[in-house]
Amino acid sequence: MNEATRVLLDESRIPRNWYNIVADLPVPPPPPLHPGTCRPVGPDDLAPLFPTELIGQEVGADRFVPIPPSVRDVYRLWRPTPLVRARRLERALDTPARIYYKYEGGSPSGSHKPNTAVPQTYYNAREGVRRLTTETGAGQWGSALAFACAQYGLECEIWMVRASYDQKPHRASLMRVYGATVHASPSPVTGAGRKVLEETPDSPGSLGIAISEAVEAAGAAQDTRYALGSVLNHVLLHQTVIGEEALEQLASLGETPDVIVGCTGGGSNFAGLAFPFLREKLAGRMDPVLRAVEPEACPSLTRGVYAYDFGDTAGLTPLLKMRTLGHGFVPDPIHAGGLRYHGMSPLLSHMYELGMFEAVAKGQTECFEAAVRFARTEGILPAPEPAHALAETVAEALRCREAGESKVLLTALCGHGHFDLGAYDRYLSGQMEDLALPRDRIDTALAELARLPGT
Amino acid sequence: MNEATRVLLDESRIPRNWYNIVADLPVPPPPPLHPGTCRPVGPDDLAPLFPTELIGQEVGADRFVPIPPSVRDVYRLWRPTPLVRARRLERALDTPARIYYKYEGGSPSGSHKPNTAVPQTYYNAREGVRRLTTETGAGQWGSALAFACAQYGLECEIWMVRASYDQKPHRASLMRVYGATVHASPSPVTGAGRKVLEETPDSPGSLGIAISEAVEAAGAAQDTRYALGSVLNHVLLHQTVIGEEALEQLASLGETPDVIVGCTGGGSNFAGLAFPFLREKLAGRMDPVLRAVEPEACPSLTRGVYAYDFGDTAGLTPLLKMRTLGHGFVPDPIHAGGLRYHGMSPLLSHMYELGMFEAVAKGQTECFEAAVRFARTEGILPAPEPAHALAETVAEALRCREAGESKVLLTALCGHGHFDLGAYDRYLSGQMEDLALPRDRIDTALAELARLPGT
CATH class of the missing domain: 3.40.50.1100 (Rossmann fold)
Structure with missing residues (x-):
């Protein structure tokens, strides 16, 4: 086992291609539909x-889309990003698990x-x-x-x-x-x-x-x-630089991940880390469990339905087949604003139907507890969104302690929380709440879906 | 000339020693005095x-103080820090100068x-x-x-x-x-x-x-x-990891700096970058100009006096021989809060007397102008303190353009500005001011010094 804490790659190792997982799926994802004609867009x-x-x-x-030289040149301002072994967190948890995080918060805008x-x-x-x-x-x-x-x-x-x-x-x-x-x-x-x-x-x-x-x-x-920051196929495609780098970084340590955890709002962060590892899994070269973590306040994977729905509220977008809570669903104002979206990337939704990854939902206080623990051990202040992934990573590490298993855990730390300290204030002063999401609120939003074409 | 943008070092390259420049000074710095006895503390x-x-x-x-293994182990969470060639800023300035910055803002607390x-x-x-x-x-x-x-x-x-x-x-x-x-x-x-x-x-x-x-x-x-965050010798000593890494990083590119620029409040950031290069200069291996940049609102180097003064307002500290505006001087509330200190590190003050580096003072609007330009080209949002160093670096790069000189400029980007966006708001909305500092405000504060022992 290598003794490294941060695994850095030279800028010549910035990936030369994005990875398009559609090429490797057993069934292609359903197309978006035009809401007027109900025909593929x-x-x-x-x-x-x-x-x-x-x-x-x-x-x-x-399968692979070349990254233009101009884009790779801008990527050099912050990529490749570090893969870090969270030794201090491991020690605090007294776990035999080895925890790695891929840190994207060092980018210019912090995610x-x-x-x-x-x-x-x-x-x-x-x-x-x-x-x-x-x-x-x-x-x-x-x-x-x-x-x-x-x-x-x-x-x-x-x-x-x-x-x-x-x-x-x-x-x-x-x-x-x-x-x-x-x-x-x-x-x-x-x-x-x-x-x-x-x-x-x-x-x-x-x-x-x-x-x-x-x-x-x-x-x-x-x-x-x-321009859209998540949900669509091309967005997920671009994010695969995260996973490609992480693959190379883990391989340089001789490590193979057992569990890969990422938070999901629209899905691009999770997909970006997971897809290259899924490719390796489909090829039989490794067998990690992949697990998406969403907020209990906006649980499109764990409590939504798989149906055609609009991507926006006003109904201006094509109809997308996705896990959705209904485009009229307005989630409670949890602090992880980036996870407050009624739907889930159609590509990820399709793959979820195919059983290619798991999903769990977390309340926000558990997430902030994990984030504070992480800050005090690893130093970095996480954004509320990846705090969801950290909470599940901590839970998995504690299960490893119970079971005495030294699994390799990999998580996506997709951004820093420097603009989220108001939320930390609320957590530290005991004012943060986990509101239950009543079934009827979801039912009301989903009822509208029955009136849409394509369902 | 190497084509690299970010020069990274493996964590095995974290320096093993801090560098104590006192060992190489032609004259030792005057000791601190006990205010009661007027004898060296x-x-x-x-x-x-x-x-x-x-x-x-x-x-x-x-000359060298070994860095304890436990400290190096915590340093591994963010060190070595990147040295970055600011190619996009160079292009925007249309300068033949080559601009490098050593970025410390990726540390857990951001500086x-x-x-x-x-x-x-x-x-x-x-x-x-x-x-x-x-x-x-x-x-x-x-x-x-x-x-x-x-x-x-x-x-x-x-x-x-x-x-x-x-x-x-x-x-x-x-x-x-x-x-x-x-x-x-x-x-x-x-x-x-x-x-x-x-x-x-x-x-x-x-x-x-x-x-x-x-x-x-x-x-x-x-x-x-x-614990004190600047001013004292041991603080400056610890910061020399910055310069030691930068020396190695520039050498790996085959570059030798012509001008080194850093902001000064208490002086530890500037000293941390400059001291290892000064060692090389004293040994005749390079000949960079070293330049400290301070705010016009608190100009201890350029408008203060070299005298024994208290480090604090109440007079609880030993008397320190330093460039000072008087311990009663209260600077205007400029946004670079880290540069609002009435004195300057005694060690740097002594070296300033010896003519070992230059100093200039800047108004804050020029600094924010440079910081916005830097953010739009290099992506990173600078803190107001290193924005002072950036302003001087930009000015030097423009002088290089006038003169057609392709100098190598090195600057210390000692922290990010994620907590300083209120100041950027003021700048962008045209509400930021450069207040003149009248001579009599300095004179009043300095008058008190005559009453202190040791002067």
């Missing part, structure tokens, strides 16, 4: 929103999101797009896209969920430092926003509403396109 | 405040401060100390010491300058996550604090006042010692 339907190259990646089935923001911006810039619009929840995606637009000289306009905008004003400030324009959503700037504000003037917003606003704004201008 | 005088090992380092003249917090805590723990007290201005030192105390199981009690405590409440939250107790200073908890509050109930505090409180609390308890 074609490239032409997506052209007002996305550049040609990304549409090709969205529907493509090539894994720039992995896809940079290529998305690059392809848009190459096709002559001048402005990108997007939504952001916790703000990690918004700051990543703002950073990427600064790199390629594009304008960036962002709708940030009102609840997060008020809770974390400095996330919006960071976007502005990078040169972006930021609106609290619902905003009076779009029709979708005005409609919500008329009905609910003090709406805290939701990712679904913010998506509606950003999509509307992109559709309204010729030189403008839309 | 001896180890016994310092024993109530510091553990034996640190007192030995404070007065020692050995260079853990480099000394960890060994200070280690030596205290080894000598049976149970609790450490300290002061903090911008909060970077406080969070570093809180992190280090969590590593070694010590209690940590911190007095944070009231102005920063109110401006940046989340810095205090981070200290609490690490398990520390935090007071706004002046506080009602100490005699020194109560005295200030009686005279000035709404005092914004200062580093000098906070030091008085922390020193008083340490002196009052048997199992408690005090």
Whole structure:
């Protein structure tokens, strides 16, 4: 066993390809449907929103997609990211498990999101797009896209969920430092926003509403396109740099993972770490358990249904077959804003149906307990989102202690929590709550699905 | 010329020794004096405040001090830190200069401060100390010491300058996550604090006042010692890991620096980068210009005097021979809270007298302009303190453009600005000011010095 704590790779080891797991699935995922025609959405339907190259990646089935040199060059600002052995956490837990975390919080905007923001911006810039619009929840995606637009000289306009905008004003400030324009959503700037504000003037917003606003704004201008930070196939594709690097880093230690844990909101962080390992598993070269961790307040995998649903609240997107709580579901305002999405990536949802990974749900106090323990041992302050993965990793490490098993655990620490200290304050002062999610709230939101085409 | 962007070192390359520049100075620095006797302070005088090992380092003249294995082991959580070629900034400035920055913001608490917090805590723990007290201005030192105390199981009690405590409440939250107790200073908890509050109930505090409180609390308890985040010889010593790594990293590229730039508050960040390069310069192996950058609002090097003065406001410390604006000087509340100290490290002050480095002062708007430019090109959001060094680095790069000189510039990017976005908001909205510092405010503070012994 190697004695290393942090496994670093030289920048020449930045992956040269993204990995497209669709090429290796036994059954292809169901296509998105046009809500009017109920027919599969074609490239032409997506052209007002996305550049040609990304549409090709969205529907493509090539196993490997070359990473453009310009994108690899921006990646060099923070990639390869470190893989770290959490020795001090292991000691505190008195576990025979060996815990590794892949840390993405050292990126410019502090999370894994720039992995896809940079290529998305690059392809848009190459096709002559001048402005990108997007939504952001916790703000990690918004700051990543703002950073990427600064790199390629594009304008960036962002709708940030009102609840997060008020809770974390400095996330919006960071976007502005990078040169972006930021609106609290619902905003009076779009029709979708005005409609919500008329009905609910003090709406805290939701990712679904913010998506509606950003999509509307992109559709309204010729030189403008839309960018999405999770959920879609091309986003998950770009995130596979995480897993490719981790594979090489673990191999350099002679380690093979037994359990891989990641948090899921839209699913891109979990997929980014998991897909390359799943490829190895499908090829019979290793046999890890893969486990997604979602919040009890927004449990699309563990309590949702697998059905066609809109990706946004206003019904502007194609219909996506996914695990969903219904596009009308508004989750409680837990602190992990990045996990408050009613659906789950269609690709991951499909793979969940195929039994390719497990899922568990966690209450937020257990997650913050794990995060504080992690900060005091490993030093890094985790964001509330990966704190969900840490909570499950800690639980697994304690099961290993009970069973006397020295498993190798790998988790995705996808971002730092420097903008989330208000949430830590609430936890430390005993004011944090785990609200139960009554069955009827889910049922009400799901009832609407029956009225959608394609179900 | 190597094409690397980030130069990483394996953790086996963490330095094995700190470098003590006192061994190589042509004249030893003047000793601290006991304010009562006017005689040099001896180890016994310092024993109530510091553990034996640190007192030995404070007065020692050995060229190299071995770094204990336990300290190197904690360093592995973030060291060696990257040396980065700022190619995108170079391109934006259209300069032939090659700009490198040594980035310390990836440490657990986000700055260079853990480099000394960890060994200070280690030596205290080894000598049976149970609790450490300290002061903090911008909060970077406080969070570093809180992190280090969590590593070694010590209690940590911190007095944070009231102005920063109110401006940046989340810095205090981070200290609490690490398990520390935090007071706004002046506080009602100490005699020194109560005295200030009686005279000035709404005092914004200062580093000098906070030091008085922390020193008083340490002196009052048997199992408690005090820790200082800058100024003293042993602190500067510990920071030399920065320069030792940078030397190796530049050498691996075949580069020799022409200009080395760092910001100075108490001086430990600048010294940490500069001292190993000064050793090489004294030995005739290179000939860089070394330049300290201080804020116009607190210009101890460029407008202070070289005299014996107290390190704190209440006059509890020994008298230190240093560049000082007078211990009664209260700088304007600029955003670089870490640079608001009336004095300068005695060792650096002595070397400044010897002409071993240059100093310039900058207004804060120029610094924020450079910081925003840096964020938009290099991605990292700088703290306001190293923004001073960046402003001078940009100015030097532009001089290189005028002169057509491809100099090698090296700067210390000692921390990220994730807790400073309120200041960026003020800059971006045009509300930031550069207040002139009238000569008579300095004269008034300096007048008190004439009444001190030793001058």
